[in-house]
Amino acid sequence: MPESYQASAALEKELRAALKGEVRFDNGSRALYATDASNYRMVPIGICLPLDQADVIAAINVANKYGAPILTRGAGTSLAGQCCNWAVVLDLSKYVNRIIDLDPTTKLARVEPGLVLDDLRDAAEKHHLTFGPDPATHKWCTLGGMIGNNSCGVHSIMSGRTSDNIQELKILTYDGVQLSVGPTTDALYDQIQTEDGPRAEIYRKLRELRDKYSEVIRTGFPKLPRRVSGFNLDELLPENGFNVARALVGTEGTCVTVLEATTKLIHSPPFRVLVALSFSDIFIAADNVPLIMSFGPVGLEGFDKHFMADVRRKNLHLADVALLPDGGGWLLVEFGGETQDEARAKAEKLLAHLKTLETPHDARIFLDPKTQRRIWRIRESGLPATASTGDDEENHEGWEDAAVPPEKLGAYLRDFRDLLGKYDYHSALYGHFGHGCVHTRLTFDLRSEAGIVKWRSFLFEAAALTVKYGGSLSGEHGDGQSRAELLPIMYGPELMNAFREFKSIWDPQNKMNPGKVIEPYRLDEHLRYGPGYAPWTPLTVFQYPEDRGSFVQATDRCVGAGLCRRSDGGTMCPSYMATHEERYTTRGRARLLFELMRGEVLKPDWKNEAVKESLDLCLACKGCKSECPVNVDIATYKAEFLSHYYEGRMRPRAAYAMGWIHQWSKIGSKMPGLANFFTQNAVTSPLLKFLGGISSERTIPKFADQTFRSWFFGRNKTQPRSLKVILWADTFNDNFHPEIARAACEVLEHCGVEVIVLKQKFCCGRPLYDWGMLDKAKALLQEILTGVGPYLEQEIPIVVLEPSCASVFRDELCNLYPNDPRAKKLSEQTYLLSEYLAKFIPPEKLPRLSGMAILHGHCHQKSIMKSDAEEQVLRAAGLDLETLDAGCCGMAGAFGFEKAHFEISKQIGELRLLPTLRSAKPETLTITDGFSCREQIEQFTDRKPLHLAEVLRRGIRP
Numbered sequence: 039m040p041e042s043y044q045a046s047a048a049l050e051k052e053l054r055a056a057l058k059g060e061v062r063f064d065n066g067s068r069a070l071y072a073t074d075a076s077n078y079r080m081v082p083i084g085i086c087l088p089l090d091q092a093d094v095i096a097a098i099n100v101a102n103k104y105g106a107p108i109l110t111r112g113a114g115t116s117l118a119g120q121c122c123n124w125a126v127v128l129d130l131s132k133y134v135n136r137i138i139d140l141d142p143t144t145k146l147a148r149v150e151p152g153l154v155l156d157d158l159r160d161a162a163e164k165h166h167l168t169f170g171p172d173p174a175t176h177k178w179c180t181l182g183g184m185i186g187n188n189s190c191g192v193h194s195i196m197s198g199r200t201s202d203n204i205q206e207l208k209i210l211t212y213d214g215v216q217l218s219v220g221p222t223t224d225a226l227y228d229q230i231q232t233e234d235g236p237r238a239e240i241y242r243k244l245r246e247l248r249d250k251y252s253e254v255i256r257t258g259f260p261k262l263p264r265r266v267s268g269f270n271l272d273e274l275l276p277e278n279g280f281n282v283a284r285a286l287v288g289t290e291g292t293c294v295t296v297l298e299a300t301t302k303l304i305h306s307p308p309f310r311v312l313v314a315l316s317f318s319d320i321f322i323a324a325d326n327v328p329l330i331m332s333f334g335p336v337g338l339e340g341f342d343k344h345f346m347a348d349v350r351r352k353n354l355h356l357a358d359v360a361l362l363p364d365g366g367g368w369l370l371v372e373f374g375g376e377t378q379d380e381a382r383a384k385a386e387k388l389l390a391h392l393k394t395l396e397t398p399h400d401a402r403i404f405l406d407p408k409t410q411r412r413i414w415r416i417r418e419s420g421l422p423a424t425a426s427t428g429d430d431e432e433n434h435e436g437w438e439d440a441a442v443p444p445e446k447l448g449a450y451l452r453d454f455r456d457l458l459g460k461y462d463y464h465s466a467l468y469g470h471f472g473h474g475c476v477h478t479r480l481t482f483d484l485r486s487e488a489g490i491v492k493w494r495s496f497l498f499e500a501a502a503l504t505v506k507y508g509g510s511l512s513g514e515h516g517d518g519q520s521r522a523e524l525l526p527i528m529y530g531p532e533l534m535n536a537f538r539e540f541k542s543i544w545d546p547q548n549k550m551n552p553g554k555v556i557e558p559y560r561l562d563e564h565l566r567y568g569p570g571y572a573p574w575t576p577l578t579v580f581q582y583p584e585d586r587g588s589f590v591q592a593t594d595r596c597v598g599a600g601l602c603r604r605s606d607g608g609t610m611c612p613s614y615m616a617t618h619e620e621r622y623t624t625r626g627r628a629r630l631l632f633e634l635m636r637g638e639v640l641k642p643d644w645k646n647e648a649v650k651e652s653l654d655l656c657l658a659c660k661g662c663k664s665e666c667p668v669n670v671d672i673a674t675y676k677a678e679f680l681s682h683y684y685e686g687r688m689r690p691r692a693a694y695a696m697g698w699i700h701q702w703s704k705i706g707s708k709m710p711g712l713a714n715f716f717t718q719n720a721v722t723s724p725l726l727k728f729l730g731g732i733s734s735e736r737t738i739p740k741f742a743d744q745t746f747r748s749w750f751f752g753r754n755k756t757q758p759r760s761l762k763v764i765l766w767a768d769t770f771n772d773n774f775h776p777e778i779a780r781a782a783c784e785v786l787e788h789c790g791v792e793v794i795v796l797k798q799k800f801c802c803g804r805p806l807y808d809w810g811m812l813d814k815a816k817a818l819l820q821e822i823l824t825g826v827g828p829y830l831e832q833e834i835p836i837v838v839l840e841p842s843c844a845s846v847f848r849d850e851l852c853n854l855y856p857n858d859p860r861a862k863k864l865s866e867q868t869y870l871l872s873e874y875l876a877k878f879i880p881p882e883k884l885p886r887l888s889g890m891a892i893l894h895g896h897c898h899q900k901s902i903m904k905s906d907a908e909e910q911v912l913r914a915a916g917l918d919l920e921t922l923d924a925g926c927c928g929m930a931g932a933f934g935f936e937k938a939h940f941e942i943s944k945q946i947g948e949l950r951l952l953p954t955l956r957s958a959k960p961e962t963l964t965i966t967d968g969f970s971c972r973e974q975i976e977q978f979t980d981r982k983p984l985h986l987a988e989v990l991r992r993g994i995r996p
């Protein structure tokens with residue numbers, strides 16, 4: 039039994055000795071890799087992160103010695119359960135990811151399997167080439183995974199499936215045979231047969247298999263562009279060049295391990311024109327697909343009214359949605375050309391033809407690439423729009439990518455709608471309509487016996503329906519476990535035998551990803567939930583109002599899409615971007631917390647070290663809260679976890695030094711000279727840093743000579759005005775940078791606003807969350823609610839200068855006190871300075887500015903408040919503004935000050951933000967509102983970042 043390997047210390051030991059890379063058999067790592075993006079969960083034996091191809095070979099050699107199964111993994115975004123197994127997992131994404139060669143002349147690239155698709159596309163783009171198939175996960179999925187699944191994408195219309203774009207594969211069998219495989223001419227075959235050894239035997243068996251089954255392969259494989267289910271035995275036919283490489287594409291790691299691939303690159307038309315067509319419903323839209331395809335588009339996607347309703351309900355891209363014509367079913371048709379005119383002419387030809395038809399429709403044409411991107415964003419929001427969160431009825435993958443011949447799409451969809459009605463399942467329909475491939479996330483109940491019986495029955499009927507239309511159970515995601523049991527419906531017994539024989543030629547011991555695709559587990563086995571799912575439900579401090587009050591439901595949110603593994607933009611997830619470690623992704627952390635609540639491989643106990651370790655590098659930037667398609671909120675879960683982890687224990691010294699900054703600053707600001715003497719001189723500063731757990735490389739911020747509050751209360755009283763605000767004197771701007779709060783005061787008064795500062799000193803307690811000091815944080819919030827209560831009643835806005843403080847009021851406060859109306863009011867009445875000015879002050883009243891500026895948004899601002907108001911105000915004031923997409927600065931509150939985090943903090947800053955700023959023109963202003971962002975920038979560059987308030991004040995008094 040595979041479980042017996044779990045205790046195999048000898049296997050682990052030998053792998054450690056054999057590999058240069060990493061070997062992890064601890065429960066935390068096993069829990070981390072227990073699932074992919076599917077409904078399945080199988081805890082692996084252990085994880086290896088091979089350093090190079092030689093390491094992959096060594097790992098499989100050792101596994102073979104112990105008879106341990108193997109599962110090779112890329113980004114783990116598989117949706118059908120093919121990327122979780124009781125096996126030794128080889129994660130190739132971290133190290134085995136080079137482009138070995140890219141030759142624009144032959145239009146071929148040699149790549150390692152862990153390479154991210156977009157890394158290849160970016161390199162190819164320099165030569166106006168591309169790798170054609172582009173799954174929605176193109177920014178983080180790997181070539182190995184694409185080859186495993188035979189992936190496709192929007193532009194498969196132009197390029198075909200992954201298999202159509204593979205020239206040669208270097209592969210390794212479980213028995214250690216290494217081969218380069220591709221098309222096989224008769225001469226090559228004959229030459230191979232002159233050799234002794236395994237290659238000749240494998241090729242002989244493949245030829246025999248092909249000859250034995252050639253008739254049924256020719257007749258039994260449905261003819262449609264998106265046949266992804268089953269093995270590509272048709273590639274072995276003589277008319278297809280006995281292509282062994284392409285026959286192995288789509289075998290989902292069940293036959294061989296791919297060590298290297300030679301991929302074809304294609305010319306990508308540089309100019310695009312997009313047409314959005316709307317019809318009265320999705321069925322009529324689908325009926326028109328074959329006609330539209332005859333006009334030669336390079337992309338043809340569709341979505342229905344339920345999809346649009348989901349997009350609207352989740353407030354996704356509302357401004358973009360308004361660009362689409364009205365209707366009940368939409369098609370996006372992209373045309374390509376060598377010139378804009380060529381692409382446009384193709385689009386106009388289609389539109390002219392459509393006008394001659396009687397089918398009512400509406401059309402818009404988009405020539406500008408930026409607007410085209412906006413329209414594509416709507417289609418790309420498929421998962422965030424349709425995945426269930428919060429109070430939604432739960433939905434799951436499981437029947438999400440069947441494909442039929444495009445000419446039958448309309449009829450198939452009508453029958454499919456009836457089938458959904460029969461089972462009372464609901465879903466939006468969308469997908470790659472040009473290739474007849476339809477996506478759905480359906481409202482399956484995968485938690486009760488009855489729900490699973492119903493689901494199973496539905497799947498068999500859905501498979502029969504697809505086959506009736508000459509379709510493929512999978513049109514792009516693969517069979518894995520969720521379709522494998524259904525394959526006989528599509529292929530019949532003889533072809534199933536052929537598949538079995540094919541697998542056993544490569545993997546006679548059945549050790550490669552066993553139980554998937556061939557000789558499969560039942561589709562209702564090893565479910566992530568299942569009827570037995572009874573998670574631990576401990577009491578929590580946060581109340582999780584958006585997750586029905588349940589921490590368990592919050593940790594269930596992750597659907598495994600893996601967006602948190604992208605490195606090319608956005609904020610999420612800084613620690614992954616710096617480490618390329620699954621355990622430092624949003625997904626990895628959510629999965630570990632899920633496993634903790636599940637309480638099997640990880641014990642249900644808050645004192646878990648693996649979870650703690652994974653959360654330790656979370657910067658609490660809240661990037662995931664807005665960028666993750668299902669809004670996983672690791673910053674909150676981290677604070678929750680740490681609050682329990684440290685129950686009855688001392689926290690690290692940094693927690694008391696920096697978590698209690700509100701206390702220390704009360705003392706320090708009373709005698710700033712003395713405090714600064716101790717924090718800044720060469721003798722006591724290192725000692726204080728040591729005691730406070732602060733990195734010796736960091737400079738401790740200096741107390742100002744006079745606090746903002748002392749300045750404010752010491753000046754002459756201002757005239758009462760009709761517009762009033764409370765200017766929030768936060769700990770940082772009051773004690774360390776009063777010039778910012780003074781500037782804000784001046785700007786607000788310049789705009790005709792009366793500024794009120796509260797007499798009582800409050801602190802929102804932001805740093806306390808970093809160490810889970812939630813009792814104290816709650817107590818501080820209670821003080822604030824009492825103190826500001828009367829002002830809230832008078833509807834006086836609270837203007838907050840520090841984004842991380844504003845985010846406490848907008849975010850954590852309502853999660854801690856969801857039923858306190860004062861909390862709701864405070865959250866609603868809290869404004870950043872920019873938000874207040876944008877909402878209440880006419881642009882002409884703003885101070886006037888000129889020149890160029892760069893805006894770096896604080897992560898909490900980008901996630902919770904968004905930077906739109908800040909951009910609006912700065913532009914209205916006259917600045918020529920560039921807003922950076924430079925991720926997190928790496929400081930993230932106290933994170934980067936901590937000794938243990940200094941290096942990674944610097945590394946994160948150096949990924950994008952710091953080099954961008956260094957290369958900016960000296961006269962360009964750098965604007966950022968976060969205290970920690972400014973510290974990071976000042977400590978690592980020679981730029982002087984300014985708060986919005988300081989910049990605007992320059993427009994009053996240069």
Ligand SMILES: Cc1cc2nc3c(=O)[nH]c(=O)nc-3n(C[C@H](O)[C@H](O)[C@H](O)COP(=O)(O)OP(=O)(O)OC[C@H]3O[C@@H](n4cnc5c(N)ncnc54)[C@H](O)[C@@H]3O)c2cc1C
Pocket residue numbers: 074075109110111112113114115116117120121130151172173174175178179180181182183184185186187188189190191192289290291292294295296297421514515551598599600
């Ligand atoms: C939100 C979302 C959208 C998606 N959209 C699309 C889409 O538009 N089109 C599409 O085709 N798919 C799509 N997918 C599915 C998935 O992203 C793709 O199949 C992707 O190519 C898988 O890449 P990966 O690196 O994550 O592979 P993994 O999931 O890591 O692996 C996939 C399979 O390949 C095998 N494998 C990995 N490396 C090797 C190797 N070196 N040798 C042998 N076998 C190997 C694995 O064992 C596994 O069976 C989507 C998934 C999600 C979650």
